[in-house]
Each structure stands twice: as C-alpha cells, then as structure tokens.
Amino acid sequence: MRRIALLGATGSIGRQAIEIIDAHPELELVAAASGSQPIDGLAPLTQVGGDLVGLLERADPDVVLNAVVGFAGLPATLWTLERGADLALANKESLVAAGQLALAAWKRGGGRLLPVDSEHSALHQCLENRSAETIESLVLTASGGPFRGRNRDELANVTPEEALAHPTWSMGPKITIDSATLANKGLELIEAHFLFGVPYEQIEIVVHPSSVVHSIVRFRDGAALAHLGYPDMRVPISYALTYPERAATPVPALDLAGGLTLEFLAPDADTFPMITLAREAGVRGCTFPCAFNAANEVAVAAFLAGRIGFLEIAETVERTLDTVSGAPAARLDELTACDAEARRIAETALQPA
Ligand code: NAD
Numbered sequence: 320m321r322r323i324a325l326l327g328a329t330g331s332i333g334r335q336a337i338e339i340i341d342a343h344p345e346l347e348l349v350a351a352a353s354g355s356q357p358i359d360g361l362a363p364l365t366q367v368g369g370d371l372v373g374l375l376e377r378a379d380p381d382v383v384l385n386a387v388v389g390f391a392g393l394p395a396t397l398w399t400l401e402r403g404a405d406l407a408l409a410n411k412e413s414l415v416a417a418g419q420l421a422l423a424a425w426k427r428g429g430g431r432l433l434p435v436d437s438e439h440s441a442l443h444q445c446l447e448n449r450s451a452e453t454i455e456s457l458v459l460t461a462s463g464g465p466f467r468g469r470n471r472d473e474l475a476n477v478t479p480e481e482a483l484a485h486p487t488w489s490m491g492p493k494i495t496i497d498s499a500t501l502a503n504k505g506l507e508l509i510e511a512h513f514l515f516g517v518p519y520e521q522i523e524i525v526v527h528p529s530s531v532v533h534s535i536v537r538f539r540d541g542a543a544l545a546h547l548g549y550p551d552m553r554v555p556i557s558y559a560l561t562y563p564e565r566a567a568t569p570v571p572a573l574d575l576a577g578g579l580t581l582e583f584l585a586p587d588a589d590t591f592p593m594i595t596l597a598r599e600a601g602v603r604g605c606t607f608p609c610a611f612n613a614a615n616e617v618a619v620a621a622f623l624a625g626r627i628g629f630l631e632i633a634e635t636v637e638r639t640l641d642t643v644s645g646a647p648a649a650r651l652d653e654l655t656a657c658d659a660e661a662r663r664i665a666e667t668a669l670q671p672a
C-alpha cells in the first residue's frame with residue numbers, strides 16, 4: 320500500500336488524482352486538503368484551508384501529491400522533501416520560488432521527487448537518471464496557448480474569458496492564464512533547471528501546437544528522445560503515484576496513422592516576453608525566481624479581476640524584477656519575506672506607468 324496525502328484535492332489535478340487513486344488498489348488516500356471548498360469524507364483526514372504541514376504531520380504519508388496552486392504550496396513541498404517522503408510535485412511555483420532550499424531539503428531527506436508537470440514527467444522518463452554530462456539539452460514543448468500567432472497590438476484588449484480558453488489542456492484558471500502569457504513555460508524552465516541540474520543555456524523552449532510531444536532530451540551522441548501521448552494529465556499523475564510500476568490508465572493509445580503531424584516553431588519572444596523574463600530571473604539566481612513567481616501571481620490575479628490588461632501582466636513582472644533586491648534567502652522565513660516584498664512591489668507596479 321502507498322499512503323497518499325493529496326493537497327489541492329478539489330482542483331483540476333486533484334480531481335484527476337482521485338480518479339487514479341480510486342482505480343488502483345495499492346494506492347490509499349489518507350489525507351486531503353483544499354483551499355476553501357468542503358471535502359468532508361474524502362479521506363480519513365481532511366482539512367479546508369489552514370496549515371498544510373500540520374495535516375501532513377498527522378497523516379505521515381508515504382507520498383505527498385502537492386497540487387496546491389501558487390506559493391501557498393511551499394511549506395508542504397519543503398516538509399515533504401525534508402521528511403524524505405516521496406513528493407509528487409504539481410505545484411511548480413514552490414520549486415521555482417525556493418529552488419535552492421528545496422534541493423537542500425531533498426538532499427537531506429533522501430526521498431523521491433517525481434514531477435507531475437507533463438513536460439518534466441516526460442523529461443524524467445527520457446532521462447532515466449542518466450548523468451548530466453550525457454545531456455546536450457532539454458527541450459520543453461509549449462502549446463503556445465490561445466493567442467499563438469497574434470501580435471502585441473492584437474493582445475491589448477483580450478479578456479480573461481478569451482485567455483481562459485486553452486486549445487489543448489483543461490486546467491485551473493491560474494495556470495491557464497500562465498499558458499496564455501507563456502509565463503507557464505518560464506516557470507517550467509526554472510523548474511527544469513532545479514529538477515534536473517541542467518544549466519539554463521542548455522534548456523530550450525519550442526512551440527508545439529498539438530501538445531503531443533511533451534518534451535525532448537537531446538543527448539551528446541546526437542540522439543534525441545521524445546515523450547509522446549495525448550495531452551491528459553492522468554498519465555503524469557499516474558506515473559508519479561505508481562513509479563516505477565507504470566500502472567495502466569484509461570488514456571487511449573496514440574493513433575499514429577490517423578493523421579498525426581508534429582509541428583515545431585520558435586516562440587515569439589516579442590509578443591510573449593515572459594520566457595525571457597523568467598530566463599533572466601533564473602540566471603540571476605538568488606531570490607529573483609521567487610520575485611518572478613510572486614509578481615506573476617499578483618498580476619494574474621489582477622488580470623482575472625479585470626484590474627489590468629493582458630499585456631500589463633508581463634509589464635508588472637518586468638517592473639518588479641527591475642526593483643527587487645533579489646537578495647539570497649537561506650531559510651523559509653527569509654524567502655517568505657522576499658515573496659512578500661515582491662508582492663508589494665508588484666501591487667504598486669500594477670498601475671500602468
Ligand atoms: P486549480 O486551481 O484547479 O486547483 C488548485 C487547488 O489548490 C484547489 O483544490 C484549491 O482549493 C487548492 N488550494 C489553493 N490554495 C490553497 C491553500 N492555501 N491550501 C490548500 N489548498 C489550496 O489548479 P490546478 O490546475 O489543479 O493546478 C494545481 C498546480 O498544479 C499548480 O501549481 C499548477 O501550475 C500545476 N499544474 C497543473 C496542471 C493542470 O493540468 N491543471 C498541469 C501541470 C501543472
């Protein structure tokens with residue numbers, strides 16, 4: 320039996336995880352948490368809001384599936400890595416914001432860190448723990464979101480409803496907006512850097528509209544291994560929860576002869592500056608990735624609330640990164656202070672100059 324604590328149980332990932340857990344006799348849900356929606360009876364231990372670490376202490380799970388959205392997932396990520404329990408990580412924001420702290424806790428704890436993000440699950444599967452020196456580069460694929468092919472002028476007046484209409488993936492609202500701005504791929508770039516220990520200059524991003532190739536690893540011998548499948552998060556969720564067993568899922572096999580075409584394009588960096596901003600924040604290091612994430616969370620919430628336009632999301636992040644100190648953080652309380660500072664600056668920067 321694998322005893323699972325599911326954080327973010329009512330979300331897009333959380334609901335699909337429950338389907339996977341219900342279908343597998345060796346997986347047992349021992350604790351579940353949501354932010355605000357009621358979840359009575361979902362698991363022996365449930366919690367709505369509040370301190371997730373307290374819940375994890377009581378549940379003492381073998382695996383924590385962190386599917387909380389945003390920086391709020393960070394204490395649970397650090398607790399799990401420190402404890403040496405297995406971490407199935409959907410909450411990319413925690414690894415982006417606290418990469419160094421998370422890696423140090425992971426090293427001390429010695430558990431498994433299994434990415435649930437589809438691109439990173441794909442990379443994990445292509446890499447199979449091969450050593451870093453065999454890798455030429457990691458290639459993250461991006462769908463391009465609902466606004467692929469548009470220019471900046473055409474994005475000035477897009478509404479939250481238009482931005483929420485993702486062409487290939489059905490996800491929670493925050494990551495769907497991140498996919499429209501390509502901030503999601505910026506977060507994933509930093510996530511890949513920390514997960515796989517690969518320098519930023521060896522991580523590429525390519526637009527792939529059909530989302531069938533979930534990522535590619537290029538090796539030094541000229542081989543490139545890709546991971547293919549229909550865009551369905553149940554595959555990476557199941558992979559992370561049943562690793563290394565690869566339990567069966569209801570996801571259909573790829574119909575290769577039925578007209579599958581694989582198209583790849585360079586991202587449009589002028590229209591979608593978030594990848595560049597994330598890359599710069601990642602290369603600067605220290606708490607710049609934390610500030611990138613914090614400013615993005617503030618700006619996305621403001622966009623969804625109708626307070627700013629679509630283009631101002633990236634402008635807010637850029638102004639915040641120009642202003643924060645980016646000082647290093649050696650502990651969670653220092654990092655939390657950096658996150659709070661970046662949020663204050665981003666709130667001020669929301670007003671167009
Ligand atoms: P969602 O908005 O659908 O769900 C978020 C969940 O987190 C909800 O259950 C909510 O109640 C819970 N939550 C929010 N704040 C909380 C708090 N303070 N304490 C406890 N619970 C809290 O989001 P989602 O799309 O399921 O995404 C979850 C995470 O997974 C995000 O980090 C996202 O980037 C990542 N992710 C999602 C997908 C996807 O397909 N949805 C793909 C890859 C990665």
Ligand code: MG
Nearest residue numbers: 436437438507
């Ligand atoms: Mg992803």
